[in-house]
Amino acid sequence: MINAMARRSANFIGRLSAQGPLLFTGGVSHCAAFARMLESHVGMAVTTHPDAQFAGAIGAALIGQRQRRRG
Numbered sequence: 594m595i596n597a598m599a600r601r602s603a604n605f606i607g608r609l610s611a612q613g614p615l616l617f618t619g620g621v622s623h624c625a626a627f628a629r630m631l632e633s634h635v636g637m638a639v640t641t642h643p644d645a646q647f648a649g650a651i652g653a654a655l656i657g658q659r660q661r662r663r664g
Contacts, residue, residue, distance in 0.1 A: 595627050603634030613637025618648035 622645035632639045
């Protein structure tokens with residue numbers, strides 16, 4: 594299942610013409626097996642951050658703050 598998820602993610606990344614290294618965020622980013630499989634499928638380095646699982650929430654909070662300031 595993890596390999597299938599990594600392949601699907603790699604296909605999406607390939608459509609974006611991404612250049613490495615990739616910063617991997619979200620809850621699954623702490624799964625070393627997924628990161629290794631993703632690296633092998635995309636052929637570039639995949640890095641993560643200790644707080645990677647909070648990236649979406651932090652981004653949403655920043656967007657909300659910006660919208661609130663605009664009124």
